[in-house]
Amino acid sequence: MDRASLRRLLEEVQSGKLEIGAALERLKTFPSEDLGFAKLDTHRALRRGFPEVIFSTGKTVEQIVQIFGSLARDGQQVMATRATEDVYAAIKRQHPGAVYRAEARIILASEPSPPRTDKRVAVVSGGTSDIPVAEEAAVTAEVMGCPVDRIYDVGVAGIHRLFSARDTLLAANVLVVVAGMEGALASVVGGLVSRPIVAVPTSVGYGASFEGLAALLAMLNSCSPGVAVMNIDNGFGAGYFAATVNLDKNDA
Numbered sequence: 001m002d003r004a005s006l007r008r009l010l011e012e013v014q015s016g017k018l019e020i021g022a023a024l025e026r027l028k029t030f031p032s033e034d035l036g037f038a039k040l041d042t043h044r045a046l047r048r049g050f051p052e053v054i055f056s057t058g059k060t061v062e063q064i065v066q067i068f069g070s071l072a073r074d075g076q077q078v079m080a081t082r083a084t085e086d087v088y089a090a091i092k093r094q095h096p097g098a099v100y101r102a103e104a105r106i107i108l109a110s111e112p113s114p115p116r117t118d119k120r121v122a123v124v125s126g127g128t129s130d131i132p133v134a135e136e137a138a139v140t141a142e143v144m145g146c147p148v149d150r151i152y153d154v155g156v157a158g159i160h161r162l163f164s165a166r167d168t169l170l171a172a173n174v175l176v177v178v179a180g181m182e183g184a185l186a187s188v189v190g191g192l193v194s195r196p197i198v199a200v201p202t203s204v205g206y207g208a209s210f211e212g213l214a215a216l217l218a219m220l221n222s223c224s225p226g227v228a229v230m231n232i233d234n235g236f237g238a239g240y241f242a243a244t245v246n247l248d249k250n251d252a
Contacts, residue, residue: 033070037063040070049247050144053236054080061090068109069094078109079143081136081236104135104235108143116145121242122172123148124162124189126155126179129204133235134178137200140239141176146246156184169193174242178235180204183215190224196245197227198238 012018033040045051054067064080064087071078072095080087088100088107097110121141125134131152138148149172154162162169162185169175170193178200179185186199199222201215208214212232219229230238 035066035070038067040067042071045076050240051076051078054078054083056080056083056087061087065090065094068107072109076109077112077143079140080107081105081140083107101135101139103132104139105132106136106139112139112143113145115142115147117247118147119173119246120171121146121148121174121176121239121246122169123150123176123239124154124165124169124178124185125152126177126181126183126185127204128153130178130180130202133200133202133233134176136235137176137178137198137239137242138235140236141243141246144240144243144247146243154185155179155181156188159188162188166192174198174246176200176235176238176242178202178238180212180215181206181209183218186219186227186229187222187224190222190227195226197224198230198242199227200230200235200238201232203233 013020033042041052051071054064056064064083068078068080068091082105085100088098091098091107095109099108099111101108123134123138123141125131134150134152138150142148149168151165151168154165169189172193172195174196175189175193176198177186177189180202181204183201186197190197199219201212201219203212205212205214216229216232219227230241
C-alpha cells in the first residue's frame with residue numbers, strides 16, 4: 001500500500017463509493033502481512049516512499065513468487081533483486097506484465113514510470129566486469145524515479161576514458177562509482193566533481209583483492225571528501241541511497 005493507493009481508498013470512502021467494511025477488508029494486511037515464512041512490510045512505501053524490495057538469494061522460487069504477488073496486490077511497483085531467469089519465468093506466469101533486467105538481475109512488476117525529477121544520477125563503472133553491480137544500482141535509481149546516465153569501463157588503467165565523459169560527470173547531481181581491483185576510481189571521480197559520490201567496491205579482482213575487501217578498504221580510506229561507501233557488491237543499496245539523496249520531499 002503506497003501513498004497514492006491509500007489516498008484513492010480514503011477518497012472512495014469519503015465519496016460513498018466504497019463502504020467502510022469493504023475498505024477495512026482491503027486494509028486487513030496493513031501495515032504488515034504474515035505469510036508464515038515471511039512478514040511483509042506493507043507500510044514501507046508510506047514511510048520510505050518505496051515498497052519493500054525482495055532479496056531473492058536464499059529464498060525458494062515459490063517463496064519469491066508468493067511474496068511478489070502479495071506486494072503487487074495494490075498495483076504498486078515490486079522489485080526483486082539478485083533474481084534468476086527461473087524465478088522470472090515463474091513470476092511471469094502469474095504476472096504477465098513483469099519485466100526482467102538481466103544484467104542487473106532485477107525483476108520488476110512493470111516497466112519503471114517516467115522520472116520524477118530532472119536531477120540526474122550518474123553510474124560509473126571501472127570495468128566491464130563491474131557492470132552487473134553497476135546495473136543493479138542504475139536500475140534501482142531509475143525505478144525510484146531518477147534519470148540515470150551510465151558511464152561504463154572507464155577505470156584508472158585508461159584514465160583518459162573517464163575524462164572524455166567529463167561533461168556527463170559534472171552534470172550529475174549524485175554519482176555512483178562501482179569498481180573492483182584496487183578501487184581507486186572513486187577517489188579519482190571524487191577529485192573531479194563537487195557532488196556526493198556513493199562508492200561501491202566489487203568482488204572483481206585477483207587473489208589479493210580478497211573478494212572485494214581491498215577495494216572496500218581503499219574506498220574507505222579515500223582522500224577525496226564527499227565519498228560514502230557501500231558494502232561489497234551492494235549495487236542496490238547504492239542506487240537506493242543515490243535516489244534518496246537525489247529526490248527531494250516533493251519528488252518522493
